[in-house]
Amino acid sequence: MYSIVKRAIFFSLLIGVWELLFRCGIWPEYILPSPLSVCKTLARGFQDQSLLIGVAMSMKRITIGYGISIGMGISLGLLIGRFRIFEETLGSLISGLQTLPTICWLPLSLLWFGLNDRAIIFLVFMGALLPIAIGTDSGVKNVPPLYIRAAKTMGAKKWNLYLAVIIPAALPHIIIGMKQGWSFAWRSLMAGELLIVCLGLGHLLMIGRELNDMSQVIAVMFIIIMIGILVDRLFFMKIERHIRERWGLTKA
Amino acid sequence: MSESVGVDDFIALGHTKGDHVLAASQVNSVTPNLCVQHVYKSFQSKNGSVYVLEDINLEIKQGEFVCLVGPSGCGKTTLMNIVAGLEKADSGVVWANGRRVSCAGPDRVVIFQEAALFPWLNVIKNVEFGLKLKGVGSRERRDIALEYLKMVHLTRFQNAHVHELSGGMKQRVAIARALAMNPEMLLMDEPFSALDAQTRWILHFELQSIWMKTKKTILFVTHNIREAVCLADRILILSTSPGKIKKEFFVDLPRPRDDNDVSVAEYSTKIMKELKVEIDKVIKCEMDADSCVECDIKCTTEVLAKTDIGGGI
Numbered sequence: 001m002y003s004i005v006k007r008a009i010f011f012s013l014l015i016g017v018w019e020l021l022f023r024c025g026i027w028p029e030y031i032l033p034s035p036l037s038v039c040k041t042l043a044r045g046f047q048d049q050s051l052l053i054g055v056a057m058s059m060k061r062i063t064i065g066y067g068i069s070i071g072m073g074i075s076l077g078l079l080i081g082r083f084r085i086f087e088e089t090l091g092s093l094i095s096g097l098q099t100l101p102t103i104c105w106l107p108l109s110l111l112w113f114g115l116n117d118r119a120i121i122f123l124v125f126m127g128a129l130l131p132i133a134i135g136t137d138s139g140v141k142n143v144p145p146l147y148i149r150a151a152k153t154m155g156a157k158k159w160n161l162y163l164a165v166i167i168p169a170a171l172p173h174i175i176i177g178m179k180q181g182w183s184f185a186w187r188s189l190m191a192g193e194l195l196i197v198c199l200g201l202g203h204l205l206m207i208g209r210e211l212n213d214m215s216q217v218i219a220v221m222f223i224i225i226m227i228g229i230l231v232d233r234l235f236f237m238k239i240e241r242h243i244r245e246r247w248g249l250t251k252a
Numbered sequence: 253m254s255e256s257v258g259v260d261d262f263i264a265l266g267h268t269k270g271d272h273v274l275a276a277s278q279v280n281s282v283t284p285n286l287c288v289q290h291v292y293k294s295f296q297s298k299n300g301s302v303y304v305l306e307d308i309n310l311e312i313k314q315g316e317f318v319c320l321v322g323p324s325g326c327g328k329t330t331l332m333n334i335v336a337g338l339e340k341a342d343s344g345v346v347w348a349n350g351r352r353v354s355c356a357g358p359d360r361v362v363i364f365q366e367a368a369l370f371p372w373l374n375v376i377k378n379v380e381f382g383l384k385l386k387g388v389g390s391r392e393r394r395d396i397a398l399e400y401l402k403m404v405h406l407t408r409f410q411n412a413h414v415h416e417l418s419g420g421m422k423q424r425v426a427i428a429r430a431l432a433m434n435p436e437m438l439l440m441d442e443p444f445s446a447l448d449a450q451t452r453w454i455l456h457f458e459l460q461s462i463w464m465k466t467k468k469t470i471l472f473v474t475h476n477i478r479e480a481v482c483l484a485d486r487i488l489i490l491s492t493s494p495g496k497i498k499k500e501f502f503v504d505l506p507r508p509r510d511d512n513d514v515s516v517a518e519y520s521t522k523i524m525k526e527l528k529v530e531i532d533k534v535i536k537c538e539m540d541a542d543s544c545v546e547c548d549i550k551c552t553t554e555v556l557a558k559t560d561i562g563g564g565i
Contacts, residue, residue: 149338150368154382154433155358164385168372247371248415 033215041215042222050204051223058189058200059227061117065124066185073129073181074174077136078162081170087137094133102127102188106195120192120200127188128181135177139170172243179236186228284347285437285469286312286335291344293330304330306494308344312437315467319480319487321527323534327495328473332441335471336362349436358382361430362439365446367422369414375425376401376410382433400428403462420451427462437469445474453511456482460508477527481519482509489523491530493537499526 015035021027022034029037045051079086080094105126106119113119143166151165167174193202201224208216243249293305304327312318320328333339335346337356346353348360356362361382369378379397388396401407404424409417417425423443430438444452460483463470474480480487481503491498501523505515 146364146366146368147370149356150362150364151381152338152356153336153358153360153362153439154429155356155385160385164381165370168370171372246413248413 030212030214033218037215038218038222041213041219045216045219051220053199054201054204054220055223055227057198058193058202061120061193061200062124062185062189065121065189066128066182068121069125069128069132069181069185070178072125073132073177074136074167076129076133077174077177078140078166080133081137081140082166091137094130098130098134102184103191106192109192110196115196117198120189120196120198123188123192124185128178128185131180131184132174132177135180136170136174139173139177140166142173143169172247175236175239175243179232179240182231182236183228190224284311285314285316285349286310286471287347288331288335289345289347291331291334291341291346293327293334293339293341303494305334305341306496308495308497310488310497312469312471315469317463317470317483317485318472319484320471320473320490321475321477321480321487321523322490322495323492323527323530324475325534326490326492326530328475328490329441331490331495332362332439332471332473336360336439338362358386358433359436360439361433361435361437362441363423363426363430363443365442367419367426369417369422369425369429371414373414374410375406375412375414375417378414378425379429379432381429386433396432397428400432401425403431403465404428404458418451419447420455423447423455424458427459431462431466431468435468437471440470440472442473442475444479445476452479456511457508459483464507477523478511478516478520481505481516481523482511482513487523489527489530492534498530 019035022032026032042051076090076094080091081087102123105123109119109122109126113122147165147169148161151161156164189200190202190205192198193200194206195202197203201220205217205220205224208214208220288308288310291305291308292303294301294303296302308331310318320331322328330339334341335348335353337353337360351359353360369375370381373381376394376397379401380393383393383396398407398410401410404427406421406424406428409421414422414425426443444455447455456479462468472480472483477487484503487501487503488497489499489501490496501519503519505513505519509516
């Protein structure tokens, strides 16, 4: 409760300083808009639904791209973590590709898919795939061998061993990979949308620049930050807390 | 015991043919549940291969409680793993429940030194784990799990998380989980050695009562002779480097036995004398590790720490 008060005071002060700077009139409004005009732009954006459409378009792309990369990333991570042959081949490919910033896939993506949704989804997919695969791999490698031996003596074989033991035991690492993957995917999505005309949040940001409408730029940035925080709080933090309680990691 | 068991010496202690003479004599007519024939196992070390197990032969009958005792590094756990199907022998055959052992299976459930409970499942789900793999329906699964949790007196903790349990409770859950599978045989690999003396004492009682109720065949590995005397019908002494079955003792004491019974202590002392030779060998090896080529992988520093074999006799 106390921390909420402190936080509220801090942000009010921040907005106060901003308003003050605006009133000094040092910069023109297309460089520094007032907090009020940003609020108005936000309200207008929701009224004429342009912001809502932007959010919906962006969420649709990230859901598809991120969804595919969860499936493929976990499968890849399992293969690399469990089989030496895949570790020596795919594993080295993945650690090599990891050094490539995701936006570098854009030219390739444009040539393969054209200027459309699929190019952006591919970018999102590539952004999240590697962190998820690497997280899963390290999770699988950290499964205590005792769990596997115990499960084997109780009759676990092949698929069962993966579904009932290896994946649950690796889950804390998989979640960390997914969390990192999410932030990479979100960044790649915005990068892609900035460069392709597509009605997403990134595109709205770009329209703001083209119209010299700084309040729209800031309003869209605000929305992007809020979505990022919401997903982190509502999804990842809850899962992480649940796992910590389950595994008894809170006491340590 | 027949010649085929390959025992150098045969010593039967305290043959009191009383009312409470037990499993050892009752089960003689039954076919062996476990049969280990000419098992060899070696490991590679920097000085070439070292035999950990050499020509191991043993038979365990249905419903028999056998303890395998030996100093640290004598290959007890390796032998256990081979019986469980978790490791392969270099040569030799293991028959369990009429089938040749080629991999791990739910007819021979292992209870390890650490309970190996799964932290992502609560207590009752842990007990249900094996049943779920077998495809037992959820209602039936829960009933069976509750029955065995009751047997180890942990019904109250059925919904607890694993990390909320003490070491002794975890091991009891592991026992319940193994029993819920209704295996032909329980393989116990020093299950109580990480527990404090008080808890161990209680679990010795519980395990005996469970065994008397369920009549499971149990192969129990320990380095503690008093524990072995307290629990077993028959004790096999493994020698060290290479691991061989050196001696066999029958324990015909009435049950339930108590670690602190005078008779248990007396038996332990007798067996201790036999084992002393082996312990001396390990210690000598430990002190003089450089010149002792054949022991280099076995003589670790924990050997000295574990010379409390015999439970403080």
